[in-house]
Amino acid sequence: MKKALFLFSLIAFYGISCSGQTYQGTDFWFGVLENLFPSKSIQLMVVADQGTTVNIEAPAQGYVTNYNVGSGTTIINLDKSVLYPTAGAGIVDDKGAHITANHPISIYILNEDVFSSDATPIIPFNRILKGEKYIVQSLPGSTIDASSFLIVSTKDNSVFSITPSAKTVSGFIAGSTFNVTLDYGETILVKADNAGDLSGSTVVSKDGCEKFVVFAGSKCSQSEYSSGNCAGCDHLYTQLIPVSHYGKQFYLAPFALQAGNYVAKVTASEDNTIILMMA
Numbered sequence: 629m630k631k632a633l634f635l636f637s638l639i640a641f642y643g644i645s646c647s648g649q650t651y652q653g654t655d656f657w658f659g660v661l662e663n664l665f666p667s668k669s670i671q672l673m674v675v676a677d678q679g680t681t682v683n684i685e686a687p688a689q690g691y692v693t694n695y696n697v698g699s700g701t702t703i704i705n706l707d708k709s710v711l712y713p714t715a716g717a718g719i720v721d722d723k724g725a726h727i728t729a730n731h732p733i734s735i736y737i738l739n740e741d742v743f744s745s746d747a748t749p750i751i752p753f754n755r756i757l758k759g760e761k762y763i764v765q766s767l768p769g770s771t772i773d774a775s776s777f778l779i780v781s782t783k784d785n786s787v788f789s790i791t792p793s794a795k796t797v798s799g800f801i802a803g804s805t806f807n808v809t810l811d812y813g814e815t816i817l818v819k820a821d822n823a824g825d826l827s828g829s830t831v832v833s834k835d836g837c838e839k840f841v842v843f844a845g846s847k848c849s850q851s852e853y854s855s856g857n858c859a860g861c862d863h864l865y866t867q868l869i870p871v872s873h874y875g876k877q878f879y880l881a882p883f884a885l886q887a888g889n890y891v892a893k894v895t896a897s898e899d900n901t902i903i904l905m906m907a
Contacts, residue, residue, distance in 0.1 A: 653752025687813030688722035718798030760870035768825035770861035775820035777844040781810035794824035
C-alpha cells in the first residue's frame with residue numbers, strides 16, 4: 629500500500645511516532661515563517677524529564693546562547709531579530725537555528741502574534757535521513773504572497789532542487805525546477821504569487837545526500853468555512869514531515885462543539901495512491 633500524509637483541521641498527523649519513536653532528542657534544527665503582522669514573539673517550549681542545558685545558535689550569524697532548564701515544561705522567549713525572516717522571498721537569509729541539549733528533550737516553537745499564532749513540534753535531527761524528499765502541504769493564502777515554505781540548510785554548499793506547484797513571488801512558474809545553494813545555517817523562503825497555494829511543491833537535495841529540514845504554512849489562510857461573513861484568517865506554521873515518514877493509517881477526530889466545516893487534505897507520495905475513508 630502506498631503512503632500518504634493528512635492535513636486535517638490545520639493539524640498534521642505525523643507518522644514519526646510509529647515503532648516507539650518520539651519527539652525526544654538532543655539535536656534539532658528549525659526556522660520560522662513570516663506571520664501576517666510582524667510576530668510579537670518567538671517562543672521555545674522545552675519539555676524535559678530532567679534538568680539540562682539547552683544551547684541555541686544561529687550559525688550563519690555567529691549567534692550563540694544557552695539556558696539551564698529544569699524537569700517539566702519551560703517557556704523561553706527567543707530573540708526575534710535573530711530568527712524572523714528579513715531577506716524577502718527567494719533570497720538567501722541567515723535565520724536557521726540549531727538547538728542542542730545535554731539530555732533528551734522535546735521542543736515546540738510558537739510564532740505568536742496578537743490575532744495570528746501557530747506552533748509546531750520539532751523533529752529530532754537524528755530522525756531526518758540523508759536525501760529526504762519533502763512535499764509541501766498547506767492551504768491557499770487568503771492574502772497576497774501568504775502561502776510559503778522555508779528550507780533550512782545544515783551544511784555548507786548544500787544545493788537544493790525546488791519545484792513549486794504554483795507561480796512564486798520570485799517569478800518561477802508552476803512545475804519548473806530551480807536550484808539554490810545554501811551554507812550552514814542559511815535559509816531561503818519561497819512564497820506563492822498572489823493568493824496561490826504551494827501545496828504539492830517538492831524539495832530535494834540535488835546530490836541526494838544532504839540532511840535538511842523544511843517548514844511550511846502561510847502568513848494568513850482560511851480553511852473552508854460556511855459563513856460568508858468570515859473575513860479572518862490565521863497563520864499556519866508546521867515542520868514538514870519527510871516522505872520517508874509518511875504513513876498508511878490515520879485517525880481523525882473533530883473538535884467538540886466546533887461550528888463550520890472540517891477539511892481533510894491528503895498528500896500522496898506516489899501516483900495512483902488509493903485513499904479509503906471510513907467513519
